[in-house]
Amino acid sequence: MLKRILISCLFLYCPFILSAQLTYGTTGLLHAPSAEMQADKTVMLGANFMNKEITPPTWYYHTYNYYLNVTFFPWLEVAYTCTLFKAEALGLGPYGYTGFTNQDRYFSIRLRALKEGQFWKYMPAVVLGTSDPYTESGDGQISSTDGNGYFCRFYIAATKHIPIGHEEIGLHISYLYNRRKEYKLNGVAVGVTYNPSFHPQLRVIAEYDSKDFAFGATYLLFNHLHAQVELQRMKYFTGGLAYKIYLK
Template structure:
């Protein structure tokens, strides 16, 4: 049975759709992906639909690092009077995920636990030119702890995921509980169905694995705003 984990649309990391999970990729897994992001899925800085792309590497079974770029439009940056238009710049940030506990590590029903962060600091743009964790850059800043447990139901198995997220952003605060359920049907394990609450909105989505390397992901934020992407996954020897 192929094993498929999901890459989050916004952050380019392992997780559900927008909410974190405690699942990890296999050791030495590399993911290259790109996504269309509906403006309803992004921080308020993106008042328009945009795109991102990312590189994600699971350096060790307990450590994952990602580098994600999200595109800016020239009009939003005030560059149109200078002859620029369309997507001309990008926001860049790193994400880090560290597995603290493996599922079933000490007893049968123990959930996996992961500590993670994305865009953990602000480089510029704060008040009076000072660095600030509440505004400026660091648009996708978040810190979280996530737990995941896979529960067998006859021949089937569902994943139950819960996390707590926080940051200090004024424009995009994340301070609350997120939760989700994932399901890979035994008769077609290449398909993964996901329902989640990401501490802000409810979302439904799915991922589908092709040829054991290429997968597509779709999401409906608030069950009506579409985002989607593709990723290529392989493992280093």
């Protein structure tokens, strides 16, 4: 009986803090958006190994990113993400530079328009979001390879959690848009999540991010250390860790 009570308590608590899209440093699925939000006053510090298959073509090599994410209010999340460049890719090799020597920086913003079940019990949560919306390089152009804005995307996402017996699955759908020619994210993205009631710290995720299918999982250890692994196109590994701080 005590074990069931503890598991039930974890199940009620964990779904609100398991969702973190580490590839962008924001809340979400693996590489596709969702309408889930972190708990109010949550801070995330994280870093990832990024397979070259998941990044824009500018990165023809494996790289890393790191980020700071803050949920200021239940309806507002802001992230600052840096992705590393190699000196050789920047043409700095002849000058004696080698390895990771520079980085691309961008902000992400997510605004919750509707809370799940806000007006009626079947209403999904809805979030409006953007990542890397503008660049000051290349005359501000994000529609071609001449400018930065490598991770540019705008989206609207909806999420609904559906109970099935003692279990619960999350259904997620979003529409993404950008104007980049070499890294288009224009179209519908969908995903399914599952937190097993017998071990709610684990979340299994399957998604289509408007370009590729991916499968992965997240795990929350000691309520603070969040790990994520994914297989882009079901074979290319990307993974990372984040540390969560709850200020409220």
